[in-house]
Amino acid sequence: MIIGRILGTVVSTQKDERLRGKKLLIVKPVNLDGTDQSGYVVAVDTVGAGYHEKVIIVGGSSARMAEGNKDCPVDSAIIGVIDTVDFTSS
Amino acid sequence: MIIGRILGTVVSTQKDERLRGKKLLIVKPVNLDGTDQSGYVVAVDTVGAGYHEKVIIVGGSSARMAEGNKDCPVDSAIIGVIDTVDFTSS
Amino acid sequence: MIIGRILGTVVSTQKDERLRGKKLLIVKPVNLDGTDQSGYVVAVDTVGAGYHEKVIIVGGSSARMAEGNKDCPVDSAIIGVIDTVDFTSS
Amino acid sequence: MIIGRILGTVVSTQKDERLRGKKLLIVKPVNLDGTDQSGYVVAVDTVGAGYHEKVIIVGGSSARMAEGNKDCPVDSAIIGVIDTVDFTSS
Amino acid sequence: MIIGRILGTVVSTQKDERLRGKKLLIVKPVNLDGTDQSGYVVAVDTVGAGYHEKVIIVGGSSARMAEGNKDCPVDSAIIGVIDTVDFTSS
Numbered sequence: 369m370i371i372g373r374i375l376g377t378v379v380s381t382q383k384d385e386r387l388r389g390k391k392l393l394i395v396k397p398v399n400l401d402g403t404d405q406s407g408y409v410v411a412v413d414t415v416g417a418g419y420h421e422k423v424i425i426v427g428g429s430s431a432r433m434a435e436g437n438k439d440c441p442v443d444s445a446i447i448g449v450i451d452t453v454d455f456t457s458s
Numbered sequence: 459m460i461i462g463r464i465l466g467t468v469v470s471t472q473k474d475e476r477l478r479g480k481k482l483l484i485v486k487p488v489n490l491d492g493t494d495q496s497g498y499v500v501a502v503d504t505v506g507a508g509y510h511e512k513v514i515i516v517g518g519s520s521a522r523m524a525e526g527n528k529d530c531p532v533d534s535a536i537i538g539v540i541d542t543v544d545f546t547s548s
Numbered sequence: 549m550i551i552g553r554i555l556g557t558v559v560s561t562q563k564d565e566r567l568r569g570k571k572l573l574i575v576k577p578v579n580l581d582g583t584d585q586s587g588y589v590v591a592v593d594t595v596g597a598g599y600h601e602k603v604i605i606v607g608g609s610s611a612r613m614a615e616g617n618k619d620c621p622v623d624s625a626i627i628g629v630i631d632t633v634d635f636t637s638s
Numbered sequence: 639m640i641i642g643r644i645l646g647t648v649v650s651t652q653k654d655e656r657l658r659g660k661k662l663l664i665v666k667p668v669n670l671d672g673t674d675q676s677g678y679v680v681a682v683d684t685v686g687a688g689y690h691e692k693v694i695i696v697g698g699s700s701a702r703m704a705e706g707n708k709d710c711p712v713d714s715a716i717i718g719v720i721d722t723v724d725f726t727s728s
Numbered sequence: 729m730i731i732g733r734i735l736g737t738v739v740s741t742q743k744d745e746r747l748r749g750k751k752l753l754i755v756k757p758v759n760l761d762g763t764d765q766s767g768y769v770v771a772v773d774t775v776g777a778g779y780h781e782k783v784i785i786v787g788g789s790s791a792r793m794a795e796g797n798k799d800c801p802v803d804s805a806i807i808g809v810i811d812t813v814d815f816t817s818s
Contacts, residue, residue, distance in 0.1 A: 369662070369680040369714055371648070375490075376545025378461070380514060382505055383538030384524055392459070392514070394490065394545050400645075400664065400678055408490055410459040410514060415652055419546075424650060424662070424680060426711045429519045429609075429699045429789075433711040434654055441516045441523040441537045444459055447711045448653030455646025455664050456689075465580070466635025468551070470604060472595055473628030474614055482549070482604070484580065484635050498580055500549040500604060509636075519609045519699075519789075531606045531613040531627045534549055555760075556815025558731070560784060562775055563808030564794055572729070572784070574760065574815050588760055590729040590784060599816075609699075609789045621786045621793040621807045624729055639752070639770040639804055641738070670735075670754065670768055685742055694740060694752070694770060696801045699789045703801040704744055717801045718743030725736025725754050726779075 371450065372397050372425050374417055378410050386440045393417070393446065395425055400455055411444035412437060424448035461540065462487050462515045464507055468500050476530045483507070483536065485515055490545055501534035502527060514538035551630065552577050552605045554597055558590050566620045573597070573626065575605055580635055591624035592617060604628035641720065642667050642695045644687055648680050656710045663687070663716065665695055670725055681714035682707060694718035731810065732757050732785045734777055738770050746800045753777070753806065755785055760815055771804035772797060784808035 372395035380392070391413040397405040409425065414434040417423045423446045431437060431445035462485035470482070481503040487495040499515065504524040507513050513536045521527060521535035552575035560572070571593040577585040589605065594614040597603050603626045611617060611625040642665035650662070661683040667675040679695065684704040687693045693716045701707060701715040732755035740752070751773040757765040769785065774794040777783050783806045791797060791805040 369712065371680060375547070376543065378514065378538075378543050379541045380538035381541055382507075383514070384504060386523070387538060394543065410461060414654060417652075424648065424653070426713050428713050430702060430711050430713040432520060432523070433656070433702070433709055439523055441520050441535065442459065443516050443518050443520040445711065448650035448657060451649045451651055453646065453648050453664065457645070465637070466633065468604065468633050469631045470628035471631055472597075473604070474594060476613070477628060484633070498550075500551060522610060522613070529613055531610050531625065532549065533606050533608050533610040555817070556813065558784065558808075558813050559811045560808035561811055562777075563784070564774060566793070567808060574813065590731060612790060612793070619793055621790050621805065622729065623786050623788050623790040639802065641770060684744060687742075694738065694743070696803050698803050700792060700801050700803040703746070703792070703799055715801065718740035718747060721739045721741055723736065723738050723754065727735070 369424050369426050370397050371453065372409065372423055374419050374421055374423060384441050395423065395446065400453065409444050411446050412442045413446045415446055415449060417446050417449050422450040424450060459514050459516050460487050461543065462513055464509050464511055464513060465498070474531050485513065485536065490543065499534050501536050502532045503536045505536055505539060507536050507539050512540040514540060549604050549606050550577050551633065552603055554599050554601055554603060564621050575603065575626065580633065589624050591626050592622045593626045595626055595629060597626050597629050602630040604630060639694050639696050640667050641723065642693055644689050644691055644693060654711050665693065665716065670723065679714050681716050682712045683716045685716055685719060687716050687719050692720040694720060729784050729786050730757050731813065732783055734779050734781055734783060744801050755783065755806065760813065769804050771806050772802045773806045775806055775809060777806050777809050782810040784810060
């Protein structure tokens with residue numbers, strides 16, 4: 369999994385039926401020091417995360433194991449809101 | 459998932475039976491500011507997307523969860539046409 | 549999927565039983581303008597592709613969905629010979 | 639699989655039900671000479687690894703094959719504590 | 729799949745039960761001209777490969793399709809020892 373920061377939303381009307389009702393969020397991957405990485409990912413929110421919150425993102429087929437994503441065409445899901453990240457840099 | 463822009467099509471006659479009738483589109487991944495990323499992906503259109511439209515692309519095994527792709531040898535699918543992308547850059 | 553160009557073959561005698569009879573080809577990924585990308589991939593040919601032909605390559609678990617690859621230990625397969633690629637660069 | 643070094647932990651209260659009780663560790667991928675690679679991964683510990691230990695990390699759907707991870711939304715798991723790495727550089 | 733060269737072994741006592749008896753090898757990905765690529769991968773040997781031999785490596789969920797790896801937490805496996813690689817560079 370990686371850590372990301374929620375930046376925004378993607379709105380789509382013409383879409384796969386199994387995406388109906390799902391919240392698609394734009395997430396920016398972040399480094400351990402809190403700075404942004406390059407790139408972004410569009411992930412399904414499954415835990416009610418809020419804007420700018422730091423979240424845990426799961427990718428690949430395991431994104432379909434997140435609550436409500438069974439058999440859905442999604443490859444990235446937000447599965448947790450992060451309270452704290454504790455680490456030593458050496 | 460990532461956001462892309464449809465650039466063209468790939469035509470193939472000699473192909474896997476399960477690709478018959480599928481529309482293979484060339485999609486350019488784009489950044490959040492709308493500029494192109496490097497590279498491209500060949501994705502199966504499953505939502506009737508049009509040229510130059512911005513779309514949502516799902517990759518990996520989840521591309522087989524998109525409408526009509528069950529058990530097909532595809533690793534990338536267009537699953538939504540994007541209306542708007544709302545985000546803050548900071 | 550990506551587009552590639554067939555460069556050669558890999559010959560292996562001591563191998564997994566489920567690779568018996570499979571043709572392992574060396575494929576060079578190409579850009580939309582036809583130039584080579586860096587790197588290469590070893591893919592199972594499932595459509596009778598010929599040397600130097602441009603082909604469609606599927607990766608990951610979906611390579612096992614290609615004709616004859618069910619339950620085989622392969623992560624890349626050639627699933628189509630390309631007739632034409634039509635795209636606009638802007 | 640890759641080799642990593644445990645740097646810390648991620649704490650999350652608001653999370654997917656199937657993450658309850660799982661220990662989420664921050665792991666730094668390392669090179670064969672023991673130096674750090676860039677980036678990090680958040681992995682589920684399944685073998686009781688300790689801080690700064692060198693571990694084996696499995697990614698993708700196979701992370702769900704690790705002890706206790708069946709059907710869980712995880713894409714990275716620690717599956718072994720490394721005793722020794724023996725290699726020749728040429 | 730990719731081509732690699734066996735460099736060494738990883739020894740682990742405290743590990744997932746399904747890794748018992750498996751040989752974990754350090755493999756260096758190589759270019760078509762035989763030179764080393766950067767990085768490495770830890771792969772399960774399933775064909776009795778020897779040191780410094782050139783091998784075929786399969787990644788992702790398909791590594792679990794290799795002989796003896798069913799339902800094991802492995803994402804990389806050696807599935808063939810290479811006799812020859814024949815290719816043209818243009």
